[in-house]
Amino acid sequence: MNALVIGLNGRMPYDPAASAAVGNAPGLEGPKNAPAGAGTRLAPLGDIIAVPLIRKVASPGDVLISGGTVALVVLAMRRTRRDHVTPAPAVAPATA
Template sequence: MLLFAIPAIVGVVAGYVSGGRLGGLVTTRLRALWLVWLAAGAQMAEYTTDRLDGRPGQALRSVLLATAFVTVLGWLLVNRRGRSRLLKTAASTALGGGLLNGMAIALNGRMPYSPTAAGAAGIPPGQETAKNIAAARGSRLTLLGDVIPVPPLHAVISVGDIFITLGAAAVIATAMHQPTTPHTAEARHDSNHQRTAPDGGVVHPGHLRPVALHHRSPRRDRRLRPPPERKPT
């Protein structure tokens, strides 16, 4: 919820407040979306390794983690072309947060969390998952682990999570400022006028065109001509 719903909500609100529109977000073209699905698949596969302990489990989790990060990095590089500097900065912020989390996970096999912070967030200490493990004396880079309690969400987050959240929200807000194709009533009127305007005497099926005066025969145009002037005798 923290890494998906909250950045989306904050990003949309910030985009509207700063003058953006959802139309800009919709029209933003993203390349190679299959890389995102591949990274998500690697993350989901990591949850199935919760029963693998020791070196085999750590090695498999490291491979899946590296696959996810390399895939996301490649996707960001593919989509950097043609983007604004602000959008690139926002994406780099989210990527930096992911790298901070990745360092802590790579050195510990799983993301270490502070038992004290877990207790403050209402989480029973000592729990282990496929991605989390309680920090101990042998844990490394524990400051980059989940050490920040969020009691309303019953969660513990890391510094990297904050960067990911801020970066993702900034990406959404910035994308909402992308130019969109105008669809105003005036533009539709001009378009309809161009379709129904006379075009040099060519009549299309289904369109009525007023006949120009110069297309009428001279006999039928006699009434339109003034009477000839009589010279005085």
Template sequence: MNAQGLILLIAPPAMGAAIGYLCGGRLAGLRDLRLSALWLLWLAAAVQAAQYYVTPLRHPALLILVFGLVLWWLALNLNAWTLAIRVAGVAITIGALANGLAIALNGRMPYEPTAAEAVGLRPGLTTPKNEPSDDTTRLAFLGDTVPVPPLSKVVSPGDLLIGAGTVALTALAMRLRRDRPDPQAQTIKGGES
């Protein structure tokens, strides 16, 4: 993964943390977000990372596995979250489904050649994960069609939903506060009896 890809990965949670702080949240609030089966996310991340470094694993079907693992994790966790955080989770889910559908229908994530050219990438290049869209591409609008010139990247509408959902989920989770007994209040009550 190159530096631009890393920025795209880190930017949404970092923006969410900044917004969370501006709205009075704290990173400690993230501890109150109930998360189960984190191993699914770690497995998805490991498969995704392996695709970058192990040539035989650069098969588009493995991207569907990555999306499937993330969707499974979301399905296991959505019911334990507040409504607002669930909405953010649903945005991430829809984004992942849109990306997965584009890949499943085309074998690779299609990208718009003019968008690639607009950010300085060579249009027409086919990689293990991407291919230029053409007249035979199914649901090309779900592919990488949105140029991000500062990063020389092209992203999909699904990527935008995943990013926005991650920003919202992080900011909202930072504002979570479980009803915890105040140790100082208990000491005062204990001293009064």
């Protein structure tokens, strides 16, 4: 989703109101981001989610990437090992 938005707009568009909500100056352009405007394509898929804890603005694609990464780590940690060695049966002591 992020690649599509960036491909259509040249840079990732961000919502100036969301940027202001996290304490960043709205309206600034950089090499990677530009404020969304009337001509922005697929603006709802741009950076529109304010994350005040880290003073960043995220996109729905960022949320999906993060969720997929967490799910992958959780599944990798829960995976059971299949190479268990079965212990040999106990041998009864020989009686004379």
